[in-house]
Amino acid sequence: MDVDWGAIESDCRRRWADSGLFEAEPDNGRPKRFITVAYPYPNSPQHIGHGRTYTIADVHARFRRLRGENVLFPMGFHYTGTPILGMAKRVAAGDKELMENLRVLYGVPEDEIAGFTDPINIARYFHQEIKSGMIEMGYSIDWRREFTTIDPAYSKFIEWQINTLREKGLIIRGSHPVGWCPEDQNPVSQHDTLGDVEPEFTEYVMIKFLIDGYIVPAATLRPETLFGVTNLWVDQNLTYVRVLVDGQKWIVSRECARKLEFLERTVSYEGEITGADLVGRAAIMPHTGGEIPILPAEFVQSSTGTGIVMSVPAHAPYDWQALRDLADSIDGRPGSAAASDIHPICIIETNTYGRVPAEDAIVAATAGQAEGEEGEVKGEGGCTGQNDPRLEDATKQLYAKEFYEGVMADDVATGKFAGLAVRQAKEDVRAWLADEGHAETLLEILDGPVRCRCGAECVVKILSDQWFLNYGDSRWKESAHRCLDDMSILPNEIRQEFNHVIDWLHERACARQHGLGTKLPWDQDWIVESLSDSVIYMAYYVIAKFVNDGTIRPEQMTREFFDYVLLGMWDDPDVKKWRETTTDIPQDVLRAVRDEFCYFYPVDYRHSGRDLVPNHLTFFILNHVAMFAERLHWPRGIVVNGSVLMDGSKMSKSMGNIIPLRQAIREYGADTIRLAIITSAELLQDADFNMESVHGMRAKLEALYGECIALRDTYGDGAGGDGTAGGGGEEPAETVLPAEDLWLLSKMRQTTLRVGESMERMRMREALHLILFEFESMIGWYTKRTAAKGSDGEGMRRRVAATRVTMLQPFAPHITESMLAALGCESDSEVGVVVGGGGWPDVADDSIDTSVLQAEDLLRDTMDDIASILKVTGIKPNRIMVYVAGPQKMTVYRGVLNCVLEEKRSMGDVMKGLLADPAMSGAKRMPDFVQKALRDILSYTLDTRNARSRSTKFDEAEFLASELPELASAEFGAAEVAVYTESDPEIYDPKGKARHARPFKPAILIE
């Protein structure tokens, strides 16, 4: 079947747009449903991965519309942030890689790229690109409410939001360390660095040793080892600087002095001193006043810490090795004699190491590797000296072991920290040193050197006077928990993650100094940060409609405007005065905006990828509970989906496996892509998108379309047909229908109910599976049945197809319109659904006849049994005899069934129960049968047991006699198929098979 997807889709798009089908207006006669998705950041075209969240949300929206709900599904564009700014800079600088991506990967026309030095042009270009893709995918969006986050009216909204939060005391000031580019004067994150490295930093403790009135600070990550210190290390070839740090005289490396400048310290330079000059001097330990020597070491790096290292040879492999190197130096370097006199002081005990853990660690890390190593092998451990890279491994292993398992030695040296676990001691010592004034902290980039895209090396900077949202506020957290507890979180597995994030969040910077966005109203140097201006904007969709049609202008949107529209403060004195004397917005317009807000709010479901759980989605909850009235306008639900993989691996530019969404639509059609995305995985799983499934889906849709066309061709245009199936009263009386039709109706209704349940639970993959595969096998069986009887069953087929296609509509909205048209179900431009019943098929519970379903199961089981006998024996059947259990067995079987329903499950209990009833006396003579019947019954589900116990009228023999012979002859080619009851006096049973018959398990003989 050749399908012109492009034509069908563009035709649908035109009709949808012309009819304003997705433009939602308040309607008090219908339940509303407000569905939102996280709006896109327009810095690149959409790819398949982006499409997943939007497609799921759209299927959801369309399903709800079919259910008769008034769905609002809007979209905006998030211009706020720095990455686009960074792109513009790189374009201006002619960045090769970026230009290549823009041209080749993104296909941006050359004249557009020329304008990309202005970040706004980048955003506008990709905005239109993304929007076109959304329209082509058939997303049912109300575009009248579109906006960008740099629209003047949106800025008014954000100003109001951020002012209100500040008045509530939720915005505070403080300082905070960030990765920083000294060149750009801006914080850096992963996006801003060469090689996309996230700058990480650690906090060193600088312990203030003294010489001659100068502080010689040694930076360490292990302050608890101070008690094992034996000497200090410096680089004797390095020139250190003498500086005044906040008025104190310090000696540090030049790099260290520069770092301190960014850490809120006042640094002035007084002079230099060489490392060689320091060697040999005695440093005073701050906590004891004792003296230790300063010695030279090669491993000391000026850029790490302060350029001065505290030596703890017992617990630091580098120190131990350096000491040894020095003592062993044949040329008798300065300090070599002193080094020989130094003995490691062990102050941490573990089960793993001995008295000199550092030495043990070196031996462990280098043992067995000595052979084949380059360079001269020295010492029994095979370590080649303090520059041996394996010392790094030794250090890591030793540190980890001592940190998690170590205990501070019970020793005079460790004083009041003796006996403490190392992880505890570390914190305690740090606090104690700080309290005593013996130490300060030094923040430093851990994974350095990290370079900004501009090329400059990044540092840690303490940003002072930074604005923070105080997510650490415990009352705020409590409200958020209350909100979350009432919310529907789909899938529910991630609820726990939300709880944890709420607990764990603390102050978060909400303003930055660069980028697109809205200025802080009270401090024009700052711009509201992009994750803070996107937390309650769903409310703005209501207002956007009035802004876009010119009803309200940005300058009219004062604080009072929002206080009324969003918070309902009609009678607030300020608002009253404003609306009576100041504003020129007509009162009825004000009322209309407020009414529309109250109609659509709260957000019923917010869709997003799971990467937004620890940030945006949680902020969304927090800010709603802070801004809006408890419960009334708090969000009701969140739907989270996993990401999309391409042939099993992550999509990335470098792998070249990114499929642009619009290209995929052109090649395969929107409906096919939608189905492929939905079928690939259940919500939270990562979906693997691959070409096989795309082809498979397209074939499926084309086949289904072909079926619909065939039904039209053989059946005319179907006037008078009942388009949507299921439970309508105008069908022919069902009592006159043949068995297979009755079964098909019940089966279809049962499956329809299941699809509805799956959709309600957002198990779209499951729903789609039922629609595609369950229906297919149902129709397959029906076809066998009707073919055996020589009928076509077209009327039923068409009814089933209409139901099936109706339910497929949310998934494949374009092609299903053509399918429904072929089936004679006109498309209704008013609601975008099907005429003739309208919307999602309704199924009344009592319209499903379980005994009909059971009967068909019996038929199918019997057919399966015959087939497996034929397969095992390889017989070509001539006559097939089927023997149904007699009335006496049936009576006993029911007796057993009753026993089981009364919780009697063991053979003994059942026998006792049976014999208590005189009608069951026959049971005594057939214990084998009772045993087998019991086993049969125990293996049924509870539902089946109940159903069997209820359907007392069902006559197996009669049903099989009327339905089996034709079917079995057709299927197996037997000339004769006979059905007997076990007790039938006319029975033909040469092999005595009949006695094996059990209820719902007839005996079979094949000749």
Next chain:
RNA sequence: GCGGGAGUCGCCCAGCCUGGUCAACGGCGUAGGGCUUAGGACCCUAUCUUUUAGGAGUUCGUGGGUUCAAAUCCCACCUCCCGCACCA
């Protein structure tokens, strides 16, 4: 470390919430058959072991437990993946 998730029949992936319809959906692969000038596409059948009577046996990371019944519930363990911030 803190938090979350996952381990299923060659591969991918469902089933677990609500125990029985589960030798376990669907897709890919493989084998046989059909269709076709051929190739592709498509359709049918088979695909844990065993079996010439519809049966039996052994399976769902490992080991225990609960139950008449466990892939599914409980406990312990092993392995893998993801997030941990001022960034969209």
